Amino acid sequence: MSSTRSRFLQRAAIVVLAAVGAALPQIVIAQGGLAGKWIFVPERSKFSGPGALKEMTITFSEGGKGFSKAVEGVDAKGNPVKATYEVVADTKAHPVTGIPDYDSASWNNVSPTASVYTYDRRKTTVVVGTRTLGQGGKTLTYSERRVDPKGKVLSTSVLFFIKEGVDLASLAPPPGSAPPPPAPIVVPPPPPSSSPDEDAGDTALAAGNDDEAIRLFTAAIEAPMKTPRLYYDYISRGIAYIKKNQTPEAMKDFDEALKLKPEDLEARFRLAGLFVQQKQYEKAIEEYSKYLEYDKDGMDPNRAMALRLRGFSYNTLQQDVKAGADYEAACMINKQLDVCPMEAAP
Numbered sequence: 001m002s003s004t005r006s007r008f009l010q011r012a013a014i015v016v017l018a019a020v021g022a023a024l025p026q027i028v029i030a031q032g033g034l035a036g037k038w039i040f041v042p043e044r045s046k047f048s049g050p051g052a053l054k055e056m057t058i059t060f061s062e063g064g065k066g067f068s069k070a071v072e073g074v075d076a077k078g079n080p081v082k083a084t085y086e087v088v089a090d091t092k093a094h095p096v097t098g099i100p101d102y103d104s105a106s107w108n109n110v111s112p113t114a115s116v117y118t119y120d121r122r123k124t125t126v127v128v129g130t131r132t133l134g135q136g137g138k139t140l141t142y143s144e145r146r147v148d149p150k151g152k153v154l155s156t157s158v159l160f161f162i163k164e165g166v167d168l169a170s171l172a173p174p175p176g177s178a179p180p181p182p183a184p185i186v187v188p189p190p191p192p193s194s195s196p197d198e199d200a201g202d203t204a205l206a207a208g209n210d211d212e213a214i215r216l217f218t219a220a221i222e223a224p225m226k227t228p229r230l231y232y233d234y235i236s237r238g239i240a241y242i243k244k245n246q247t248p249e250a251m252k253d254f255d256e257a258l259k260l261k262p263e264d265l266e267a268r269f270r271l272a273g274l275f276v277q278q279k280q281y282e283k284a285i286e287e288y289s290k291y292l293e294y295d296k297d298g299m300d301p302n303r304a305m306a307l308r309l310r311g312f313s314y315n316t317l318q319q320d321v322k323a324g325a326d327y328e329a330a331c332m333i334n335k336q337l338d339v340c341p342m343e344a345a346p
Contacts, residue, residue: 033113033137034060034067038161041168049146049155052076058140058161065090066107071098089115091292102126108329109298116329118321124149125321130332138166147321194229195220201236210240231260235267247274265291265300273309281313288313304333311339 040056056073066088073081083098085105093104102119109115113134119127129144142159162168194202201216217237221230238253254271258264272287288310295303311326331340 033133034140035062036060037164038140039164040073041160041162044160046158047155048157052157053081053159054078056081056159056161060087064088090296091289093120108292109296114332116325116332118325125325128321128325128328130328135171138163138171147324150320193227195223195227197223198227198229198233201233205236205240208243210243213237213240214244231257231264234260238267238270242274247278250274251278263294265295265302268294269300269302269306272306276309276313279316281316284313285310285317298333304330304337307333308337308339 036059038058038060040053040058042053042055045053052075054074054076056071059070061068061070064086066086068084069087070084071081075081081099083096085096085098086094087105087107088094089107089109091106091108093106096102096105096119102121104120104123105117106120107115107117113132115131117129117131118125119129125147127144127146129142132141132143133139134141140161140163142157142161144157144159146154146156148154162171197216197220201213201220204210204213204216214237217233217240220227220233221237234253234257238250238257241247241250241253251271251274254267254274257267258271261267268287268291272284272291275281275284275287288306291300291306292303292310295306300306307326307330311323311330314320314323314326327339330337334340
């Protein structure tokens with residue numbers, strides 16, 4: 001991909017969404033760090049309401065698409081707690097058995113050491129939480145908010161676990177909130193071969209001659225002999241249409257590009273943003289969900305903004321609990337977003 005094309009493709013998200021600031025890039029989540037047995041530490045746990053625990057162990061076993069999670073313990077009233085269910089970080093609801101308060105759960109990895117999850121009962125979210133792997137894989141912290149159907153917080157809890165065999169006294173105090181270092185920049189592969197129309201279209205787009213760019217990319221798209229760069233032709237023509245405020249044409253081009261390359265995160269992020277602009281919030285949610293599903297390793301720099309805008313779409317449709325979960329996930333990646341709580345001054 002030429003430097004000119006690269007600059008325009010990177011700038012397009014800003015043109016579409018008027019977004020300021022990019023999300024911190026993420027790396028593949030350290031899945032293996034969860035495997036094993038975790039022991040509840042009451043003295044480092046907090047509860048603002050009912051639901052306190054006396055003791056608990058959690059055992060993660062790798063298998064299938066995620067983990068098998070076995071929970072065993074005793075609640076504050078002395079009642080036994082025992083459940084086994086699957087934890088798959090695909091944002092989809094998976095059944096939970098053995099815990100009467102909820103019957104399904106969904107999980108989403110947002111960083112190498114953190115996940116966001118919700119527990120539902122009869123398709124209504126009752127718990128929103130985050131799970132954080134800390135101190136080099138020695139500690140596991142669950143921060144949960146129990147909510148009513150309107151999203152009002154009923155109680156909060158922080159459950160602290162240490163891995164079996166770890167000496168609690170040897171652990172350092174809980175770490176601060178400094179973000180992890182960014183992942184290395186990945187150099188894109190060389191561009192595919194191009195035709196004279198495509199090269200001229202690149203030049204016209206870079207010069208701001210959008211009508212000429214549209215004409216040239218249209219000629220390339222309609223040519224009897226297609227080049228390997230057809231996907232980029234749709235993307236580039238879509239950008240030119242956006243700059244001319246021809247949103248329906250741009251949306252059609254991004255959709256055609258995704259038919260050729262459905263896993264492309266950049267095009268799907270743009271298409272979802274256009275649905276937001278057109279106030280088609282249900283379609284925006286569908287596209288952002290596909291984007292997040294394809295971004296399985298959390299490496300795309302637009303991930304935080306995608307979560308923030310999907311949350312906005314949920315909020316507009318009065319699905320406040322889902323909106324809150326997305327905002328929290330976005331803030332775990334980029335604390336500078338406008339929906340994130342401001343940190344207290346030192």
